[in-house]
Amino acid sequence: MKPNSASPTSPASPAPTTFKRRLLLATLGSLALFALGWWILPWAVPLPEGLLKPQNVSPTFLAADGTPLRQMLTEDGQRVGAPVPFERIPPALLHATLAAEDKRFFSHSGVDLLAISRSARDNFRHGQVVSGASTITQQLIKISAEKRKPRNLLTKITEALQARRLEMSWSKEQILPEYLHRVSYGNLLTGCGGAAQGYFNKPLRDLTPAECAFLASLPQAPSRLNPFKNLKALRKRQQHVLKKMQEAGWLTGEAYELAIAEPLKLQRGTGGFSAPHAVELLLQQQTTAATTGKLPDTFQTTIAPDLQRRVEAILQHRLSLLEGKHVTQAAAVVLENATGRVLALAGSRDFFGTDSGQINGAWAPHSPGSALKPFTYLLALERGFTPASIIPDLPVEYTTPTGLYRPENYDRKLNGPVTLRTALGSSLNIPAVKVLQQLGGETLLLETLQNAGITTLDQAADHYGLGLTIGNAPVRLLELANAYASIARMGKTQPWTLLQPTAPASSATEAPPLFQPACCFLIADILSDNQARVLTFGPHSVIRMPFPCAVKTGTSTNYRDNWTMGFTPEFTVGVWVGNFDNTPMNQVSGVTGAGPVFREIFTHLHDTRGTSWYTPPADLVRAKVDPRNGRRVTAQSPLVGMSREEYFLPGTLPPPALAADYQTETGRAYLPLEYSAWLARSDHWLTGMVALRPAEPLMTPPRITTPLDGSVFYLDPDLRDQGQRLMLEASPEGLQWTSPTLEIALDQDQPYARLTVGHHELVARQPDSGDLARVRIEVRPPPSAALRRPGSRPIPIPAQPGAPVGQQPQGEDQRP
Missing domain, CATH: 2.60.40 (Immunoglobulin-like)
Incomplete structure (x- = not known):
């Protein structure tokens, strides 16, 4: 029988081919799904919006030399350092971070499949989560999310897809620095740069491998590993990171042993607190001026840190010497005249002091006393007065809308005829008020001070009255110092600033000077003349500087405030001493309170930075004058007995001294009849050197009938x-x-x-x-x-009786 040509198993013969085909299709499908999930699907998931926006950086204030003064907190309450580019991150910190967080960072593509497999195996064995597998890229995605998400499988898958997308968009050299800039290191420190300063008070470039491993250990659990609470746990984690660095070949055996043995020298990060009042003032200005509400990342200030520390130490020391005098506070500023930069600013003896130390005495308004007088005399010199002009230091009273105003000198003495030089140098009140009145009143002085940058004088001129020249209006130390700097610059105005310029100076046309340069020189010459201040301060006062320096003091009513202001061509220094509660000091004047502080600060400037003095303007004329009557002493003049050489602007030389101006027998200088009451006293400083001009026959004293005085x-x-x-x-x-x-x-x-x-x-x-x-x-x-009445003429209005507002004496060396 022939065998059947068809085998009973023949229908199953194609099975292997079908299986292979199915396996191939499954493989291709898996690969397609993997490709879809690995390269295509990530593009369907947007990156966190927070990652695409710059990280908020803590405003940082730097001194003029770049050293940090203070780092502020961000809106999130963190201290975030400025981003550090990849090439400036120390290799040891990169290696420590990779050893601690993601050793295959440069070989994976955002998601570490090997780490995921290892983590799954370990977690399955222990029946709980014992290790994670997130990469640095995934962690960056997580910390950049603006809203906290639930930690479930969907969130993890989303973050993995976002990490893949980020890896396809950014280079590794972009991702790693961004992670180090955004990761938290605990204790309100975000970013590796801020952490280096916060824990070690040093920049990143100076970190040792041990310190780098210390920082790299923190992001895993910043709270649990807080070195100020659990240093032992952190030390163990640090040693583990160092070991992994050695195993990866990033540390030699010798370097590893040194790092393990290195002691940790930690400091609790505060963000720094140097020049606190200067920083606070700058913050106040920037916040007021900001339109977006966001401050710049970095402020390069003008503060010279060594000078700032010295000024603060001087305030502390000098105030300690006034124990028992009820003097609790002081403030000082140092300006660089050429630029207006504030080199030092101390607003109180101790910012953290319990006696209102956070009040900024350099910015809080106080009564300046006689510190305003130089501006009155500067205006007088510009309007025809000379340093030799005679000003009668005699009783005077003025009718004001609220009553009579009678200025008095500090010691209540009258000095008769005094030159403008002596009146300013010895800080006499009556001559200052008389000069201001002769210039036309307080309006001119008020406008001048406002133009010089004094912003606190915001009332009408008649609110202050003539008492403005002796300091009855509040001013700020910093603004007054800059007004003095305008004199030091020979009349040029320059705004004060706490910030270094960020752009080259503009080539715009220079503004005309506020004051005439030659008159500024005369004021500087008078304020540096120790002989001019002898009448009030004596020959050996603390403001007699050992080098040329213009100095002016000021004391307000009842010793509530005292000041010393002064300058050289290079620097202007202002000092205030008093109490923030406005209570009077115990007989402490500008010479005994602020004067020693001023002297020590300016002596330090002279010794460390150098000072110079002004060359007299070429058009000034020098001539000898008799200080008793202001007459010019010439070769034809009689022997006058006393004279001094003086500077004069062109065209302002006084008339020559003639024989008719002196007694023939004694050489005494004749004075007008208005000095008769003063001459009748026997205790004046010109006793035996002056006499009343004799009345000639039939000569009656002049009398003005129209208009009436007042x-x-x-x-x-x-x-x-x-x-x-x-x-x-x-x-x-x-x-x-x-x-x-x-x-x-x-x-x-x-x-x-x-x-x-x-x-x-x-x-x-x-x-x-x-x-x-x-x-x-x-x-x-x-x-x-x-x-008004039609056809009327100007009508004199009688003044009303009463006490004038704001016109009681408040100048240097005076009492109410």
């Missing part, structure tokens, strides 16, 4: 020229009329003054005797229409 006039727009013409009358006839602020003219031999708004002085002089009569008037703008 009259107030309103201009009237209904009249021609607003009624500015004021006829002048006096007896006897033939008197010479002058005014430092008003134009005097004649109308058919009748003298008149052309009125302008302000305070003015009118002087009638008898040509033969030189005797004077003076009246002081005030001219005000037109009143409301209801108060």
Whole structure:
């Protein structure tokens, strides 16, 4: 029988081929799914928005030399250092981080499949999670998420896909530094740069391998491994990281042994707290000026750290020497004149002190006393006064809208005829008020101080009155110091600044000087003249500097505040001493309180940075004058007995001294009749050197009948020229009329003054005797229409009795 050609098993013969085909299809499908999940699907998952935005960095304040002053907290309450590029991260820190977190970082593609397998095996064996498998890339994804997500399988898959996408978008050299910049190292420290400063007070580049392993150990569990609470656990983790670094070949055996044995020298990171008042003031300014609400990452300040520390130490030391005098606080600033940069600023003796140490005494307004006087005399020099101008230090009173104002000197003494140099150097109050009144009143001084950068003078001029020149208005130490710096710059204004410039200086046209340079030199010369201040301070006061330096003190009423201000061409220093609760000190003046602080600071500047002095302007003229009458001593003058050489602006030389100005027998200088009461006293400083000019036969003293002293006039727009013409009358006839602020003219031999708004002085002089009569008037703008009468002339308004507001004496060396 023939065998059947068809085998019973023949239908199953194609089975191997089908199986292979299915296996191939399954393999291809798996590969396709893997490719989809590995290369395609990640692009369907967006990266965390927080990763695509720059990390908020803590505002950091640096000193002028780059050393840190303070690092602030971010809005999240962290100290985040600035990003560090890959090439500037120490290799030891890179290796330590890889050893601790992800040793195959440079070989995987965002998800470490081998680590996942190992983790799954270990967790299965122990029945609980004992190890993780997340890579540095996955951790970066996790810490960059703006919202905390639940830790479930879906979250882990999403983060893995995001890690894959990031690896396909960024290089390894981008991912690793970004991780080190965003990871938390505990104790409010985020980022490796901030952690290095916070734990070791050193930059990254100076970290040792042991310190790098210390930092790399922290991100695993920053709270549990807090070195300030659990140093033993952290030390164990650090040694584990060092061992893994050695096993990976990143540490030699010798380096490993040294790192294991190295002791950890930790400090609790505070972000630094140097120059606290300067930083706080800068923060206040920047926050006020910011439009977005976000501060810059880094502030390069102008603070010189060595000088700042020295100034703070001087304040502490000098205040300790005033124990028992009820002096609790002081402030000081140092300015670089050429740039306006604040080199040092100390606002109190101790920022953390319990006696309101956080108040910034360099910025809090205080009464400056006589520290404002130089600006009055500067204005006078610009308007025809000279350092030799004679100012009568005699009793005077002024009628104000609220009553009579009688300025007094600190010691309540009267010094008779004094030169402008002596009046300023010895800080006399009455001459300062008289000069301001002769200049037209407080308006001019107020506008000048405002133009010089004093922002606290925000009231109308009549609120301060003539007392403004002796310090009845609050000012800030920093702003007043910069106003003095305008004099030191020979009139040029320059805003003060706490920030280094970020761009080259503009080539814009330079603003005209605020003051005439030659007049600024004269003020500097007077304030550096120890002889000029002898009348009040004596020859050996603490402000007699061992090198040329302009110095001015100030003391407010009842010793509540005292100041010492001064400058050289290079620097301006301002010092305030007092109490923040405004209680009086115990007989501490500008010389005994602020003066020693000023002297020590400026001596340090002179010794360490060097100081110079000004060359007199070429157009100044030197001439000898008699300080008793201000007359110029020439070869033809009689033997006057006393003289001093003085500077004069061109065209301002005083008249020569003549024989008629002196007693023939004694050589005493004649003084006008207004000094008669002062001369009658026997204790004045010119005893035996001056005499009253004798009255000539039939010669009567001059007397002004129109206008009356203290009259107030309103201009009237209904009249021609607003009624500015004021006829002048006096007896006897033939008197010479002058005014430092008003134009005097004649109308058919009748003298008149052309009125302008302000305070003015009118002087009638008898040509033969030189005797004077003076009246002081005030001219005000037109009143409301209801108060005007058609065809009226300027009408004097009598003053009302009462105590003048803000005009009690508050200048240097005075009492109320």
